[in-house]
Amino acid sequence: MNTVASPKISLRSLAWLLGGLAMFGPFSIDTMFPAFPQMGAQLGADKVAMQQTLSIYLLAYAAMSIVHGPLSDAIGRRKVIIGGLVVFTLASVGCALSTDLTTLLVFRAVQGLSAGVGLIVGRAVIRDVLHGDDAQRLMSHVSMIFGVAPAIAPVIGGWILGWSRWPAIFWFMAAFSLLLLLATVTSLPETHPKEARLSLIPKRMLRDYVGISLNPRFQKLAAAGTFNFSALFLYIASAPAFVVDLLRLNERQFGWFFIPTIGGMMLGAFVSGRTAGKIGGARLANIGFACCGIAALGNVLYNVFVATPTVPWAVVPMMLGAFGIALVFPIVTLAILDMYPRQRGSASSLQAFTSLLVNALIAGLVSPLLSHHALHLAIGGAALTLLGWLFWRWEMGSGRQVIECGPGAGLEPGESI
DSSP states (O other): OOOOOSSOOBHHHHHHHHHHHHHHHHHHHHTTGGGHHHHHHHHTOOHHHHHHHHHHHHHHHHHHHHHHHHHHHHHOHHHHHHHHHHHHHHHHHHHHTOOSHHHHHHHHHHHHHHHTHHHHHHHHHHHHHOOHHHHHHHHHHHHHHHTHHHHHHHHHHHHHHHHSOTHHHHHHHHHHHHHHHHHHHHHOOOOSOGGGOOOOOHHHHHHHHHHHHTOHHHHHHHHHHHHHHHHHHHHHHTHIIIIIIISOOOTTOTHHHHHHHHHHHHHHHHHHHHHBTTBOHHHHHHHHHHHHHHHHHHHHHHHHHOSSOOTTGGGHHHHHHHHHHHHHHHHHHHHHHHHOTTOHHHHHHHHHHHHHHHHHHIIIIIHHHHTTOHHHHHHHHHHHHHHHHHHHHHHHTTTOOSOOOOOOOOOOTTOBO
């Protein structure tokens, strides 16, 4: 473990802070879902145009994600996170003050440019301070906290709409990011010491990215994690149509979809943390993919035999799929980070970029095509799950160990770094 300067923070507090930092990205997506009809009516935008507020956010997020990691490798994790929070807070204020769709899209893009720092740099922070099974446990704890965001964000959005109009949702985002900024400034230590930093030279950064992206093992692991999660993200991106049009619920009932789904993800993260060191990484990931496969098949069969999907049965497959995704995610992510011990930020950035680019395409192209019919969504999700599993099996066929478990850092939850 690295020795870091003041301020100090316990591992339990670090898990909460990193979980919170990872949350403000999903909050930017899910909190505004219930407001889509109201925003569209006020801004003169139809459903397809409103979908672009998600697509442009994700595209900007993906484009900037390739910068966050290497920047943190060069100047430190803490400075990058603080800078991103400042920009996100200002962008949220800009969204709240927007009076037309064009202005809103501009500030949504700025939100996307800054929203990735918490999740991307946070992964590198975890691997800076812990190794092997200990890193898996902390990653799982962060995932549990992070998993709350998609569940409560649309519910909060619905509550806000109950007493105010849609700009209040963006004021809420600004306040939340400002709170995280204060917590980061006062509590988060620098986990990447100066002697371990890399020079911020564009040519070197480009060379590193080319080397990582052309690594066949990285490609297979990143694709496995990306497509496996994308099966769930297809439904997240289609939530307004899925919840309101297909399940025939109202704007305050998004919790029927998000709460069970994220409940499954949090349970999977809990199981991943509890089984770290007891069940091998490859075996745990295989169990996760099996859960995802069963969920995808069950979802297709349900929608084949039921003309009109209803709750709770329509969301049970999403809950099981989210559980499996949470088992797979820490294994795949730590395997990627362990491939590049001196370039963890860059590896985390490129993994995030891969996932975000695919998800942006799903939100902008695939979701509008499939979200009009429940069976089409189910088949699309199943295809993405199958694709993720095939890449995983391809990597497993190489016979390499999934996680190179280094010595644990040996810290108890109450100790500080």
